[in-house]
Amino acid sequence: MTATLTQVFESLTESFTSREEYARTKLANCLTDLGQAVDTSLIRTAMETAAEALPYKKVLEWAKKAGLREALTDMRRDLTRQLLSRSMSSSTCQIRNEATRMEMEAAQRFLANTDNLLDQFGDAPAEEPAPAPEPQPAPASADAPKATPAQKRTLEAIRDNGVKLQEPRVGQLRVAVNDGEKPRKDMVLWAIEQGWAVSDHSTPLHIGQPVSLTRTGEAILAR
Structure with missing residues (x-):
């Protein structure tokens, strides 16, 4: 079930x-x-x-x-x-x-x-699967949301520094990077909430979930 x-x-x-x-x-x-x-x-x-x-x-x-x-x-x-x-x-x-x-x-x-x-997850009854949506093109740079310098630095770190969300112990969520400057945790979570970035939930948090830019996040940096 x-x-x-x-x-x-x-x-x-x-x-x-x-x-x-x-x-x-x-x-x-x-x-x-x-x-x-x-x-x-x-x-x-x-x-x-x-x-x-x-x-x-x-x-x-x-x-x-x-x-x-x-x-x-x-x-x-x-x-x-x-x-x-x-x-x-x-x-x-x-x-x-x-x-x-x-x-x-x-x-x-x-x-x-x-x-x-x-x-x-959804609480609605199961329905026939809908047709797969057509891939959406990335928003044009001119149409991308405006971001502050601090927000852009966060997106650049996600793009370039191998940012991960990691919880080595329960209740101790942190940001880790493979290289370069580590962005603030609240800024990374905010970028994910806005749909500018996404974390890979196929990897357990205690190992580290990679964070990557969405097409919107890429478009913001391309402005």
Whole structure:
């Protein structure tokens, strides 16, 4: 039986919420045991797992009104905007700064984990396969989207430097390159979200998924 988008997303959500519940329970047990010191690593783990699980839980909550596809699309758009506009907190409270960092990294991982889910899975009944679409020509340079210098540098790095998305350990998504300058992770994820680049999901994340330009990304650099 072919899995649906709902089944896959609910399974992802259950995985992250289970980790959050386990971390919170361990922290609660530690805090209520007056015979031992507070283990600060448990606080960090509880904060990290809560930040990881939050966007998944929000999507399911939003889906009750709008449907899962629209809710997931809205969450991905909102998180992308936040990553582009939000800077690391400079509060005098170090805990607040750490929480902000965790939230931003959790948003990046959510975008990576849900990339292409809407294309790969569907909840509609199976239909006769549609005819293969005719190959679309690359957009003319004059029609390509405008990009800032920083965005163009990111695309150039993807084109020239062998950029990969890699997660050597769960929750530690990073960008690696074969050669040259390494672009910022949030910029690479944003380029993928815009359809200017694409990651190869046939390779496991722990090995490294190569990132390449789409025709739109190539056209932007050709302007």
